[in-house]
Amino acid sequence: MLYKKECKISSEGFVIPDFDFDSADAVIPISTPSITQYEFDSFQLYLDLLDAMKHDKSSNFYPSILIKALKMFTASIISQKNNIPNELLESYDTPGTLLSLIDPNTDKTVFLEALHAAIAWTGAVKNNSAFSVPEFILFLIETSVYALSDPNFQYDRNIGNSTVALLRNILFHSNDAKFHFINNRGVELFSSLYLEVVGDTLKDYIIIVIINSLDVSPTPPFNFVKFVENPLLKSVFGYNLRSATSLEIRLALAYVKISPECALSFLNHIEIESSGIEFLFASTDTQVLLLELFEFLVTCSNETVVSIAEKKIQWNVFLPHIPMSFDSKLMKKTIQVAVNLFKIGHYKILDTLILKVLLEMMTIGNIKIKHRAMDAIRILINSGSPHSMDSIIGHNIISKICNFLESDRKDIFKFCFEMLLFIIQFALDGKCPRKVRDQLYEAEFEAIMEEVCGCELNEELANMADILKEKFDQLVAESETLEMAELENNHEIIEEEDYDDDEENEFHDNHFDNMNYYQQYAQNCMKGIEEEDESENESDDEEEDEWVDADEFPID
Incomplete structure (x- = not known):
């Protein structure tokens, strides 16, 4: 251009x-x-x-x-x-x-x-x-x-x-130049220079030079690039994150990508715990790159880095606010991060509010956002992971899906039918039928389905609706069967407990009868000993009465 x-x-x-x-x-x-x-x-x-x-x-x-x-x-x-x-x-x-x-x-x-x-x-x-x-x-x-x-x-x-x-x-075109820049203390000197100069344009160019230099092969020694952390990145994440530029976050991303050692040092020395709150006040470009940084840290090849990152990144602090920003760029990035994590099987993200956030984006987002969010959830469902079902039940996602059935969009209907069919089929496979049934009852699923079936549906949706109703009836029947079986088991357990109580009482009665005998015998023995002691004491008293002092008799 x-x-x-x-x-x-x-x-x-x-x-x-x-x-x-x-x-x-x-x-x-x-x-x-x-x-x-x-x-x-x-x-x-x-x-x-x-x-x-x-x-x-x-x-x-x-x-x-x-x-x-x-x-x-x-x-x-x-x-x-x-x-x-x-x-x-x-x-x-x-x-x-x-x-x-x-x-x-x-x-x-x-x-x-x-x-x-x-x-x-x-x-x-x-x-x-x-x-x-x-x-x-x-x-x-x-x-x-x-x-x-x-x-x-x-x-x-x-x-x-x-x-x-x-x-x-x-440095943009030459790997040799990047190597020479790092070897000549360029990262150290330019990191300090960045904090000294004024002027946004000049500062941007200084940080661009550092970013370009870090993308070098072979991997540079840690001691040559660690100066990015202190004081540059410490000042950015320490007290200035809400006003941080996208280039500053891009520098952090370039730094942690150098090696697991750099990523581990970054997590140990940079306070990213507060980034969850500061995320809410940052610019859109900065927020997008922060999401990319977090994604990289929780998917790093080093298990120690991943473990620390999962503890420090406070997803639930900022994720619920992303749909409310109405920012398409930020929502697209959030969906993309979710898709990437779902594809590689990083199911720790399901412990967060990510599913609720994706469904919320379907509510307030534009057409493209709605379809991106639906595709992301489909990827999770198609993975067949039990973690997805645990998250769906744990966060009561079923009620949110049932609410979408009140929409007038056919694509939303199809998505909801697919989700509910997956959930019910998963429950029928013996995982958690009663929990799913109870949440469907709470969401008034039957009433909503009657209203949906009363609308004009195309052949595909009508068939899916019939299958869904049939599966739901199976789910209810399966749940009732399980409940009856549990009631019978509980009744048998109660009878066994009563039988055990009778045996225990009989044992206690016999045991205590024997105990009474031994106690009585012990008391009698003690009584006999006491009587013998008393008789000995009496004989001693009698002997004392008969004893006469020899001084009382005169000597002839």
Whole structure:
């Protein structure tokens, strides 16, 4: 897609406009005069001029002429970047020319315009291997940090903007450049730089550079990328989530995708527990990416990551509010996340309110949302998982489905018939017939079906309605049979308990009779012992009475 906006010189100097950073064709427009088709036809002349000036700097007019040539060269690429003749790309060493002109020791305006030309070139041409050398990547990192954060920087600070933009383009197409960026502490320095600079556009470009660098092969060492967590992501999730940008959440997503080690570190060091509440106040784009982040964490290949994520992500805090937002984009993403989790068998999500949320979307969503929600539930039903039935009964989904039968839409009728047939058949297979029957009674299913059958239904729906009524009658009969069997079993159990009570009473009677005998015998024994003790005491008393002190008798 060509960049149609006219480029003009502004008082603000070099300004980076907004565009889709995922697009490989994105090119940064530079502050240059408008150009014409005739000037584009002179593209080869500009290349010749730049190539000549690279080797001959003796002219007194060198800076001004070179600046003019660079401006026209840049404007030519921006206006017709998709139509640059291949023979010109092959015949000239344009990257080498631009690299020789990107020199901070030359005229600062030439330096800045050379950066602009390199930005335009790297946006238009995918093969940027000449710019991906480690020395040049390090130069761009240092220049960006120096120009944007050092108060003693003496040149135009737009140089910092330009080096960031050039890094963005180079890293987008080159895996080697990403590798060199990470090895040269780019992630660490740019993470700190992001919190220092002001200006939303510049901050976006800094974070885009970090995101692009993390998508590298082979997987970078954890110690080289962990600086994304602190302080950048900690500040985002700690107290600023409701005002977080979609790019900041995209950075978190790119970080946890690097490796399970990064995902585990993210969960251990970043407070995502509050994200459930903050989710409600975030922008739609941020909410969509948060859902994508949560989905990745609960489906990670590492079981420890999944276990921690399931404990920390508070689905039930924000899921019920999604339908009430009436935001189609957010509802579509929620449905897609549910579908993805249903397909891979992640049934932990069924412990949340996801089924109620999907049914609520069917109530208030537009036609597309209604059909997407129905398809998501069909995928769950067709999986045949018992977890789905547990969730349907546990959250009393049956009453909600019965309410949909009051709709006047035939597609809703068909969906409800399919759901109820599945539920009743599942119950008839011996799983939980009485629970299903009771919930159908509570939802006044019979009365609703009489009203539905009184409407004009097509042949397919009429047949489904007849089958549904027949299955319901079977369910009621099966439930009554089970209840009668339980009553008989309970009666037998009661009789057995009565018989056991009689035996127990007889045992206790005999036992206590024996106990009484032994107690009586023990008492008699004790009584005999007491009598013997008393008789001994009496004999002792008598002996004491007969004893006379020898002193009372005189000695002859």
